[in-house]
Amino acid sequence: MSARHGISxxxxxxxxxxxxxxxxxxxxxxxxxxxxxxxxxxHDQWPDASRISRPAGAWTLVTLIHPHCSxxxxxxxxxxxxxxxxxxxxxxxxxxxxxxxxxxxxEKTDVVEAAYHLPRSHVVIDVxxxxxxxxxxxxxxxxxxxxxxxxxxxxxxxxxxxxxAGFNRAVASVVRIAKSGSGRASHPxxxxxxxSQQEGASR
Amino acid sequence: xxxxxxxxxxxxxxxxAAELNKDRLYARRARVDRMFAVLLVVQYVxxxxxxxxxxxxxxxxxxxxxxxxxxxxxxxxxxxxxLPILLAxxxxxxxxxxxxxxxxxxxxxxxxxxxxxxxxxxxxxxFGSLAFLAFYLDWQVLITATVVVAADHFLRGIFWPESVYxxxxxxxxxxLEHAGWVVFEDVFLxxxxxxxxxxxxxxxLREAQIEELSEQEQLKTAALQMAxxxxxxxx
Numbered sequence: 001m002s003a004r005h006g007i008s009x010x011x012x013x014x015x016x017x018x019x020x021x022x023x024x025x026x027x028x029x030x031x032x033x034x035x036x037x038x039x040x041x042x043h044d045q046w047p048d049a050s051r052i053s054r055p056a057g058a059w060t061l062v063t064l065i066h067p068h069c070s071x072x073x074x075x076x077x078x079x080x081x082x083x084x085x086x087x088x089x090x091x092x093x094x095x096x097x098x099x100x101x102x103x104x105x106x107e108k109t110d111v112v113e114a115a116y117h118l119p120r121s122h123v124v125i126d127v128x129x130x131x132x133x134x135x136x137x138x139x140x141x142x143x144x145x146x147x148x149x150x151x152x153x154x155x156x157x158x159x160x161x162x163x164x165a166g167f168n169r170a171v172a173s174v175v176r177i178a179k180s181g182s183g184r185a186s187h188p189x190x191x192x193x194x195x196s197q198q199e200g201a202s203r
Numbered sequence: 204x205x206x207x208x209x210x211x212x213x214x215x216x217x218x219x220a221a222e223l224n225k226d227r228l229y230a231r232r233a234r235v236d237r238m239f240a241v242l243l244v245v246q247y248v249x250x251x252x253x254x255x256x257x258x259x260x261x262x263x264x265x266x267x268x269x270x271x272x273x274x275x276x277x278x279x280x281x282x283x284x285x286l287p288i289l290l291a292x293x294x295x296x297x298x299x300x301x302x303x304x305x306x307x308x309x310x311x312x313x314x315x316x317x318x319x320x321x322x323x324x325x326x327x328x329x330f331g332s333l334a335f336l337a338f339y340l341d342w343q344v345l346i347t348a349t350v351v352v353a354a355d356h357f358l359r360g361i362f363w364p365e366s367v368y369x370x371x372x373x374x375x376x377x378x379l380e381h382a383g384w385v386v387f388e389d390v391f392l393x394x395x396x397x398x399x400x401x402x403x404x405x406x407x408l409r410e411a412q413i414e415e416l417s418e419q420e421q422l423k424t425a426a427l428q429m430a431x432x433x434x435x436x437x438x
Contacts, residue, residue, distance in 0.1 A: 021282020070258030
């Protein structure tokens with residue numbers, strides 16, 4: 001085979017790889033971004049066993065965060081948008097997961113640092129996801145909205161897709177419910193698992 | 204001494220001008236092909252570094268594994284750049300090469316946008332890339348790039364609207380709004396391509412005419428020298 005034919009064959013092979021990669025990449029990215037995490041088994045009422053003291057009579061947002069999940073950045077951005085748009089009476093708790101056998105400080109990431117700067121919000125280190133289990137959440141980004149009486153009004157993620165910041169239906173729902181004081185909504189949650197399938201199944 | 208260039212162009216001069224024009228365009232486009240080959244590699248490495256920095260691992264509780272973004276940056280990025288780089292090396296200056304490079308550059312933009320979680324700032328890469336593609340002085344390359352961007356937005360808008368517009372139910376024409384901003388830039392880049400081509404054509408014609416005049420002058424000089432030599436011989 002001449003060098004010219006060899007180069008032509010190489011270019012045809014590269015063309016096939018190019019076309020195949022583009023198709024496969026689109027498919028893989030789509031599957032990754034649109035596949036939601038495990039939905040919460042949320043309770044209708046604020047869990048009594050929780051150590052978080054809900055501000056009496058105030059609407060409260062609770063969000064579970066895995067500090068090393070890159071998708072959490074988008075969740076924090078959307079929480080910022082919610083806290084800016086929602087009535088000032090809305091308070092927020094960000095529960096940051098840390099396994100007890102991991103060194104203290106493992107949870108200190110840029111995501112958690114950003115959570116500390118959210119308005120009217122408190123960051124709580126959730127050792128071994130104790131609080132996450134009480135609230136019934138499994139996935140980073142899972143957000144619960146409770147009304148002044150502790151009734152659940154929203155359960156789900158606040159990003160449109162995995163790791164994608166930007167205004168979306170979930171944010172609109174939370175803000176609308178918090179403003180109007182009525183309605184209920186849910187949304188898929190996109191993020192890393194805080195509680196694995198095996199752990200969740202053994203609950 | 205100034206050289207007066209006539210507006211009348213002989214067929215030979217026109218052919219020489221066309222040849223010079225073709226050579227210059229080829230040399231320019233081959234250079235731009237090489238520039239893009241380097242740029243594609245730089246973007247590829249930047250994509251991997253970005254993925255390793257922003258999202259190195261996917262987590263499940265305490266357990267972590269290499270994040271899918273890293274694999275996409277490594278394998279997907281390599282798949283995107285392999286063909287344009289080989290074409291730039293083995294088929295520089297050809298029409299096919301620059302159109303494949305245009306499509307691949309836009310796909311690189313789409314990949315970088317994805318790796319940065321759809322950050323609006325990363326969309327500027329599309330506009331920068333269009334400006335670089337205008338170096339080819341081939342407006343059709345800009346059309347290829349624009350079609351790839353529009354197709355990406357159109358298809359994702361149909362099957363996966365949240366990823367590109369941030370909302371689940373955008374209007375059907377929303378991809379036209381996004382592509383419209385690209386077309387806005389295209390209009391001026393296409394104009395600059397046409398002007399650039401005209402300047403090169405004009406420059407090639409001038410050079411061909413100068414070559415023709417130079418040849419005529421040389422012929423005249425040679426004839427004079429011959430005449431002088433004959434006079435000296437008969438004197």
